[in-house]
Amino acid sequence: MLRYLIPVLLAGSLSFAENLITNPGFDEYPWNYGWHIYLEGDATYRPDSIRFLSPPRSCWLSVWDCGGMGSTIELRQEFSQAVNCTVSAYFFLDIIGGLTSLTKILLKINGDWRVVWLSKDFGNPTWIRFHMTFDSTQVISGIRFFVDSYGCDVDLWVDDVYVSGNVLKVKEAGKYGGGKIKISPNPFRKNLLLLVEYPDAVREKLPVTAKLYDVTGRLVKSLQIDPLSGCAVWDGTDMKGKETGRGCFIIKLEDSHGKELRGFPLQKAIKF
Numbered sequence: 001m002l003r004y005l006i007p008v009l010l011a012g013s014l015s016f017a018e019n020l021i022t023n024p025g026f027d028e029y030p031w032n033y034g035w036h037i038y039l040e041g042d043a044t045y046r047p048d049s050i051r052f053l054s055p056p057r058s059c060w061l062s063v064w065d066c067g068g069m070g071s072t073i074e075l076r077q078e079f080s081q082a083v084n085c086t087v088s089a090y091f092f093l094d095i096i097g098g099l100t101s102l103t104k105i106l107l108k109i110n111g112d113w114r115v116v117w118l119s120k121d122f123g124n125p126t127w128i129r130f131h132m133t134f135d136s137t138q139v140i141s142g143i144r145f146f147v148d149s150y151g152c153d154v155d156l157w158v159d160d161v162y163v164s165g166n167v168l169k170v171k172e173a174g175k176y177g178g179g180k181i182k183i184s185p186n187p188f189r190k191n192l193l194l195l196v197e198y199p200d201a202v203r204e205k206l207p208v209t210a211k212l213y214d215v216t217g218r219l220v221k222s223l224q225i226d227p228l229s230g231c232a233v234w235d236g237t238d239m240k241g242k243e244t245g246r247g248c249f250i251i252k253l254e255d256s257h258g259k260e261l262r263g264f265p266l267q268k269a270i271k272f
Contacts, residue, residue: 062156063149072149075158078108078142085140089130092157093119101149103156105130108142206256213250220249 063073087107095101105117117130134140147154208225210232221239223232238244253261 063147063154072147074144074146076142076144082134082140084134084136086131086133087140087143088132089143089145089158091130091145092127092155094155096153096155101152101154102147103154104146106144106146107132107140108144109134109138109140111139111141113142113144208256208261209254211252211254213252214244215250220244225253 089105093103101120103119104115106113107116108114116132119128145156145158147156210223210225212220212223212234214220219239221234221237223234225232236244255261
């Protein structure tokens with residue numbers, strides 16, 4: 001069935017997994033969602049806070065020029081363990097002027113925190129995708145996003161973190177340092193990702209098409225679902241390529257013969 005919709009700006013293929021949302025306990029505005037981490041495999045932790053539908057949201061880390069004084073901010077997420085796993089992160093980095101800025105990603109590997117990604121670059125705002133695969137000798141149990149600023153402003157939107165492997169439990173995320181963290185829509189992320197889980201009986205009828213209708217019943221867009229990932233991306237435009245307005249859209253699924261898959265409940269997508 002169509003389980004949930006996750007807004008995301010898609011760049012290349014990602015490994016989609018279970019969406020586990022944790023509450024980090026810092027300022028959550030304007031929607032009451034915590035930072036989210038995606039788990040795949042033998043995940044026994046299933047909090048009630050799993051959302052079927054969510055607006056565009058990101059964890060926004062912000063540090064700023066403190067009169068020449070250094071300022072740091074860190075977001076840390078730990079979980080029990082991940083073996084034979086892949087870790088992917090997708091984030092947006094914006095550095096404004098100043099002297100020095102340091103952004104890095106750390107992973108807890110076999111109990112020790114190690115820097116696995118580092119950037120000292122200045123320039124235009126940019127999307128960055130981090131991706132690493134680990135074998136059975138490397139147990140991953142945490143991830144940290146760290147920003148250190150000296151004489152400049154830095155904004156970092158952490159959109160999606162994927163951990164595939166044998167992950168058992170997610171701990172609360174934490175804020176460290178003197179900067180600012182809050183849940184906020186990423187203004188640079190607009191697309192909607194539709195994720196479908198196919199029952200075995202439906203796989204014979206692939207490919208599946210997702211059709212979006214507005215509240216008047218007008219067909220807005222037809223999207224082909226990728227049979228391997230079970231995903232389709234809607235860019236927010238209609239059949240003519242024109243940007244649609246905000247609102248609620250009805251989703252119906254059809255098989256390769258154009259027959260509606262009635263075994264799926266009626267679904268809705270909300271564009272913000």
